[in-house]
Amino acid sequence: KNEVEQSPQNLTAQEGEFITINCSYSVGISALHWLQQHPGGGIVSLFMLSSGKKKHGRLIATINIQEKHSSLHITASHPRDSAVYICAPSDNNDMRFGAGTRLTVKP
Amino acid sequence: EAQVTQNPRYLITVTGKKLTVTCSQNMNHEYMSWYRQDPGLGLRQIYYSMNVEVTDKGDVPEGYKVSRKEKRNFPLILESPSPNQTSLYFCASSHTPDTQYFGPGTRLTVL
Numbered sequence: 122k123n124e125v126e127q128s129p130q131n132l133t134a135q136e137g138e139f140i141t142i143n144c145s146y147s148v149g150i151s152a153l154h155w156l157q158q159h160p161g162g163g164i165v166s167l168f169m170l171s172s173g174k175k176k177h178g179r180l181i182a183t184i185n186i187q188e189k190h191s192s193l194h195i196t197a198s199h200p201r202d203s204a205v206y207i208c209a210p211s212d213n214n215d216m217r218f219g220a221g222t223r224l225t226v227k228p
Numbered sequence: 229e230a231q232v233t234q235n236p237r238y239l240i241t242v243t244g245k246k247l248t249v250t251c252s253q254n255m256n257h258e259y260m261s262w263y264r265q266d267p268g269l270g271l272r273q274i275y276y277s278m279n280v281e282v283t284d285k286g287d288v289p290e291g292y293k294v295s296r297k298e299k300r301n302f303p304l305i306l307e308s309p310s311p312n313q314t315s316l317y318f319c320a321s322s323h324t325p326d327t328q329y330f331g332p333g334t335r336l337t338v339l
Contacts, residue, residue: 154328164318164330207271216261216328218271 124148127208127219134226140195142222144208147189154209154216155182155193164207167193198226230255232331234319240337241309249304249334251319257329259322260302261286262294264315265333271318277302309338 125146134140144153155167168175168182170191175182179198184191191210195202203226208219232253241247253260261276263286273286277296291313293305302321306313319331 156330162316162333162335164320164333166327166329169327209271215276216273220268220270 123220124217125208125210125219127206127222129222130220131223132225134198134224136199136226136228138198138226140193140198140202140224140226142193142206142208142224144191144193144210144219145189146191146208146210146217148210148217149212150186150210151212152210153184153191154211155191156207156209158205158207158221160204167206195224198224200226200228202226230329232319232321232329234317234331234334236334237332238335240339242339243310244308247306247309247336249306249317249319249336251302251304251321251331252300253302253319253321253329254300255321255323255329256299257321257323258299259328260296261320261328262292262302262304263318263320264288264313265318266315274304274317309336311338314338 128143152171154169157165170184179196181194205221205223207221209216235250258279262274263271265271272288275294277283314337317334320328322328
């Protein structure tokens with residue numbers, strides 16, 4: 122069993138839809154990161170969270186430490202949100218990576 | 229501008245020809261790391277460094293070397309590259325522990 126499981130692997134949405142990407146992990150962590158990888162390959166860190174919930178603009182990330190589960194939500198999705206989203210739980214700086222969720226938002 | 233830079237961005241080389249991929253950050257971060265990304269395998273950590281002169285192996289260190297002589301630089305060295313090291317490589321840095329900043333990536337092809 123993988124240490125980090127993301128679902129779905131692929132997601133296609135219409136512009137404006139509410140998006141949820143899920144991440145379950147089996148390792149002990151000090152924090153969990155959500156990363157965004159653009160079609161050109163560049164990686165941007167969206168969130169680092171260790172408890173509760175964080176919000177940046179239309180993006181919301183939540184984590185439940187007891188259940189070892191995190192979700193990334195995108196409200197009012199837009200074609201520019203099309204990217205691969207990667208969940209990365211970490212124990213200090215020892216990071217593990219999910220396989221990623223490829224999101225395509227159609228206009 | 230705060231950034232992580234990598235050079236070269238693209239490299240095609242032949243088996244056995246030593247190469248170095250440079251990584252530099254201007255944010256005074258203690259922590260730096262190298263990852264490789266392969267289709268179907270995702271990102272995997274090669275080496276990391278908690279500070280100057282402190283380096284440690286990640287998940288896939290075989291065939292790679294690193295050094296951390298200065299805080300800002302963390303070069304990745306392939307002494308004798310092989311085709312299975314064809315990959316997309318990312319350097320990242322952060323204050324420990326904190327949000328990681330990723331470099332733009334280096335696409336390496338070993339023939």
